[in-house]
Amino acid sequence: xxxxxxxxxxxxxxxxxxxxxxxxxxxxxxxxxxxxxxxxxxxxxxxxxxxxxxxxxxxxxxxxxxxxxxxxxxxxxxxxxxxxxxxxxxxxxxxxxxxxxxxxxxxxxxxxxxxxxxxxxxxxxxxxxxxxxxxxxxxxxxxxxxxxxxxxxxxxxxxxxxxxxxxxxxxxxxxxxxxxxxxxxxxxxxxxxxxxxxxxxxxxxxxxxxxxxxxxxxxxxxxxxxxxxxxxxxxxxxxxxxxxxxxxxxxxxxxxxxxxxxxxxxxxxxxxxxxxxxxxxxxxxxxxxxxxxxxxxxxxxxxxxxxxxxxxxxxxxxxxxxxxx
Amino acid sequence: xxxxxxxxxxxxxxxxxxxxxxxxxxxxxxxxxxxxxxxxxxxxxxxxxxxxxxxxxxxxxxxxxxxxxxxxxxxxxxxxxxxxxxxxxxxxxxxxxxxxxxxxxxxxxxxxxxxxxxxxxxxxxxxxxxxxxxxxxxxxxxxxxxxxxxxxxxxxxxxxxxxxxxxxxxxxxxxxxxxxxxxxxxxxxxxxxxxxxxxxxxxxxxxxxxxxxxxxxxxxxxxxxxxxxxxxxxxxxxxxxxxxxxxxxxxxxxxxxxxxxxxxxxxxxxxxxxxxxxxxxxxxxxxxxxxxxxxxxxxxxxxxxxxxxxxxxxxxxxxxxxxxx
Numbered sequence: 001x002x003x004x005x006x007x008x009x010x011x012x013x014x015x016x017x018x019x020x021x022x023x024x025x026x027x028x029x030x031x032x033x034x035x036x037x038x039x040x041x042x043x044x045x046x047x048x049x050x051x052x053x054x055x056x057x058x059x060x061x062x063x064x065x066x067x068x069x070x071x072x073x074x075x076x077x078x079x080x081x082x083x084x085x086x087x088x089x090x091x092x093x094x095x096x097x098x099x100x101x102x103x104x105x106x107x108x109x110x111x112x113x114x115x116x117x118x119x120x121x122x123x124x125x126x127x128x129x130x131x132x133x134x135x136x137x138x139x140x141x142x143x144x145x146x147x148x149x150x151x152x153x154x155x156x157x158x159x160x161x162x163x164x165x166x167x168x169x170x171x172x173x174x175x176x177x178x179x180x181x182x183x184x185x186x187x188x189x190x191x192x193x194x195x196x197x198x199x200x201x202x203x204x205x206x207x208x209x210x211x212x213x214x215x216x217x218x219x220x221x222x223x224x225x226x227x228x229x230x231x232x233x234x235x236x237x238x239x240x241x242x243x244x245x246x247x248x249x250x251x252x253x254x255x256x257x258x259x260x261x262x263x264x265x266x267x268x269x270x271x272x273x274x275x276x277x278x279x280x281x282x283x284x285x286x287x288x289x290x291x292x293x294x295x296x297x298x299x300x301x302x303x304x305x306x307x308x309x310x311x312x313x314x315x316x317x318x319x320x321x322x323x324x325x
Numbered sequence: 326x327x328x329x330x331x332x333x334x335x336x337x338x339x340x341x342x343x344x345x346x347x348x349x350x351x352x353x354x355x356x357x358x359x360x361x362x363x364x365x366x367x368x369x370x371x372x373x374x375x376x377x378x379x380x381x382x383x384x385x386x387x388x389x390x391x392x393x394x395x396x397x398x399x400x401x402x403x404x405x406x407x408x409x410x411x412x413x414x415x416x417x418x419x420x421x422x423x424x425x426x427x428x429x430x431x432x433x434x435x436x437x438x439x440x441x442x443x444x445x446x447x448x449x450x451x452x453x454x455x456x457x458x459x460x461x462x463x464x465x466x467x468x469x470x471x472x473x474x475x476x477x478x479x480x481x482x483x484x485x486x487x488x489x490x491x492x493x494x495x496x497x498x499x500x501x502x503x504x505x506x507x508x509x510x511x512x513x514x515x516x517x518x519x520x521x522x523x524x525x526x527x528x529x530x531x532x533x534x535x536x537x538x539x540x541x542x543x544x545x546x547x548x549x550x551x552x553x554x555x556x557x558x559x560x561x562x563x564x565x566x567x568x569x570x571x572x573x574x575x576x577x578x579x580x581x582x583x584x585x586x587x588x589x590x591x592x593x594x595x596x597x598x599x600x601x602x603x604x605x606x607x608x609x610x611x612x613x614x615x616x617x618x619x620x621x622x623x624x625x626x627x628x629x630x631x632x633x634x635x636x637x638x639x640x641x642x643x644x645x646x647x648x649x650x
Contacts, residue, residue: 096610098554227552227564229423230575231649232610239552242573250555250564285421285557288613291645320616324556 003051011174058082064193068172072148075164088198091125097319099202107132109252145187147177188212197222203237224249282325328376336499383407389518393497397473400489413520416450422644424527432457434577470512472502513537522547528562549574607650
């Protein structure tokens with residue numbers, strides 16, 4: 001039986017199948033399936049196919065309860081990338097500035113330390129995790145919940161291009177398959193399946209990222225959650241994971257510890273004394289410009305210069321009028 | 326041997342003693358100690374004394390490794406208050422608006438559900454915890470790190486008066502003993518010792534509240550920590566506790582669960598539809614007025630009215646220009 005026929009059948013029927021279905025419909029489909037033509041079409045699109053029964057299939061993914069029949073892959077990295085230590089970084093689409101900041105920083109620091117950052121190319125946490133990894137010049141893998149040829153969401157087409165330039169884009173869905181809500185939980189099992197540990201950065205009480213965490217737990221993979229304020233509904237899901245026994249990820253170093261790795265040589269931002277003062281204050285918690293100026297007794301011009309210096313150094317970020325370190 | 330002589334000796338020598346010291350100095354002190362005069366002086370100051378060997382001594386405190394020889398007590402409540410289920414609420418003096426908000430809300434909700442809220446009368450988290458309990462018309466106990474007659478810090482003299490009016494103020498130190506830095510960790514063991522569970526609301530990496538947590542753990546009491554943003558140094562201590570296995574306190578209900586209690590009938594704030602919209606937005610996370618007005622498309626006057634309504638209902642609070650629910 002060709003696993004590729006199975007993937008093509010799933011695409012044609014809009015269904016989710018990981019084992020050959022009994023019954024006439026699939027048998028007839030498999031009989032008339034032209035594998036060679038399908039492979040040629042994939043090649044012309046620059047898409048690789050790694051069947052479950054072949055050596056190129058990622059070992060960690062093969063170990064889950066319901067591994068995909070195969071994965072479609074595009075991007076410049078070799079397939080072996082998926083056998084390197086992978087960390088899942090997932091979370092809310094409509095994340096807070098805090099979540100975005102942490103996802104970006106974790107993506108950067110985990111990739112810098114040599115982990116492959118796996119996420120789902122979604123808006124919010126996923127996108128920031130991929131961007132952070134790219135910023136560090138590290139490798140990142142986007143797992144899609146739609147056909148391998150699609151860039152979904154459309155707003156992330158350019159991000160997908162950058163990921164593909166050095167990393168990989170992965171999907172169990174053949175070219176042409178439309179995104180559908182039920183495909184995202186299925187996609188999440190691939191993220192959890194590739195990753196030795198999955199970190200939920202920010203998630204509401206009912207959230208796809210929590211599904212990923214459940215799937216990871218079921219597969220015996222480590223699940224970590226980033227603590228957040230209990231008054232923020234965007235941290236309700238992550239804080240609940242902590243109550244349920246997930247390990248708290250309070251820094252990228254905590255995540256690396258789960259992999260037995262040390263943080264990459266700490267790139268301490270080399271900044272001037274005024275920027276240093278601003279940074280010290282921001283480590284206390286996020287702060288608006290007015291408040292910073294008042295607390296540090298700095299005039300607007302010098303404060304703006306210090307903040308610009310810190311932003312360029314990647315030491316602080318700004319969102320919704322608040323700076324955070 | 327009189328335990329009161331021991332407490333008086335500790336006061337006179339500026340030392341910390343829980344057992345009669347060997348040697349001449351204490352022997353001679355005990356010989357000339359006029360217990361009756363001392364007790365009369367206490368009575369004239371409205372101060373009670375509960376010796377370790379007597380029935381009035383709190384059972385939970387008597388179970389710790391180094392219980393005080395006795396406790397001095399002032400306030401209107403009977404001593405039996407200390408044998409009711411007590412929860413320790415502790416944390417940073419220079420807390421954030423987030424920490425203050427949570428301490429106040431926990432103090433209010435835990436006291437409303439019938440727990441005795443025990444804290445240290447310090448600025449920041451301690452003060453907010455006491456205030457919350459008082460707001461709920463509940464009982465609260467302040468444990469001092471100085472003589473029982475002192476109101477320390479001075480800024481909390483009025484708060485101490487309100488606590489004493491319905492609850493208790495407790496110290497192992499006799500009248501006249503000055504506050505000293507080493508007395509605060511000693512005081513913390515009394516908070517941990519009275520409480521069946523201690524909740525650290527907000528704490529830096531090195532913090533007296535973490536000493537309280539360690540002492541509580543050593544005594545086999547439950548330690549809970551409130552998660553906070555990993556980018557805030559004020560949550561570094563609490564998030565570290567979570568990593569070390571402390572239970573996450575994500576709501577007052579989580580704390581009550583540790584006591585086998587249900588939350589008091591949820592007093593849902595009855596507010597108008599506009600206030601409801603503002604509340605919903607603030608449950609997403611703290612927000613400045615400008616941002617609220619923009620996000621909800623409310624003019625300044627109507628927004629101000631909604632916020633005033635919510636503040637009166639105790640549903641939101643404001644600090645440093647940010648509102649939070």
